[in-house]
Amino acid sequence: MIAIEITQPGGPDVLKPVERSIPEPAAGEVLIKVVAAGVNRPDVFQRKGSYPPPPGASDLPGLEVAGVIVGGDAAAAGFKVGDSVCALVNGGGYAEYCVAPAVQCLPIPAGLSMIEAAGLPETYFTVYSNVFMRGRLSGNESFLVHGGASGIGTTAVQMATAMGHATYATVGSDDRVRAVEQLGAIAGINYKTQDFVAEIKRLTDGKGVDVILDMVSGDYIARDLQCLADDGRIVMIATLGGTKAEQLDLNLMMRRRLTLTGSTLRPRDAAFKGSVATALREHVWPLLEAGKLKPVIHATFPLADAAKAHAMMEAGEQVGKIMLTI
Secondary structure, three states: OEEEEEOOOOOHHHEEEEEOOOOOOOOOEEEEEEEEEEEOHHHHHHHHOOOOOOOOOOOOOOOEEEEEEEEEOHHHHOOOOOOEEEEEOOOOOOEOEEEEEHHHEEEOOOOOOHHHHHOOHHHHHHHHHHHHHHOOOOOOOOEEEEOOOOHHHHHHHHHHHHOOOOEEEEEOOHHHHHHHHHOOOOEEEEOOOOOHHHHHHHHOOOOOEEEEEEOOOOOHHHHHHHHEEEEEEEEEOOOOOOOOOOOOOHHHHHHHOOEEEEOOOOOOOHHHHHHHHHHHHHHOHHHHHOOOOOOOEEEEEEHHHHHHHHHHHHHOOOOOEEEEEO
16 A cells, blocks of 8 residues: 655655555454545644654554545444444554544544545544533533634534534634634634733623633643633643743632643543544534534645645644545
């Protein structure tokens, strides 16, 4: 098979097509003939050498695919050979064939193409597990996501809005403000020209939001605390703005019962990811099939042009997902 290999840590140009053996699925895994794969920020970090794959995972980049099951233990999760699925994988998605734990596979939602479905797993597993499971967004609570125009951000805006939550998003341009508002956000906030703390207080009549999904971290955390309502929760999922958070007002956290937590998805075991897949199939897949949610695809590239896809992601101007097609 043809796969995209990281030849050495470095820029997009280190991604090269190579010929490799088709992987062999282990017990509980399926072999998928890949039609499309998503490009995600962790792929960029892995390419640079700062995010190694977990033990036992493929060294090839790629965390989500869509395609057809052509072998392996499909019955382990109620599938069969020949079924079309999308899957969250531990690595190896940038290839013509990929193995996936069967429990991390989901059916292609009715009405979606393979390319659209391949853009679901990484962002949908991440958003649902962090916003709704860890962050416990529920009832009439409100929600803020930083990086609202990214793959994670556009998913979070749509999912929270579809589930009835007042949703806000920070973005880096006025065009992106309009984009996230078209996806359902009550307001997009241009962090380059607006103070997002002041805007959230204004938009919520001083109350603040109940849950924040933060991919920036760093000095955003102290500002996030000021955006929270009483009993509010911040969930960190990346540290694009740095790994240190200084000048946190701990008295504020205690007085207003605030929570700061975080998680990473890739190292979690198949049992946890399978539980997220089950929850998605019950609570989110019906929204996709009803047209209330839809992955936002910014651009597609042939597999051999993975380097161009990474260059686009690093430029940071996309709205939604960047995809590779086989």
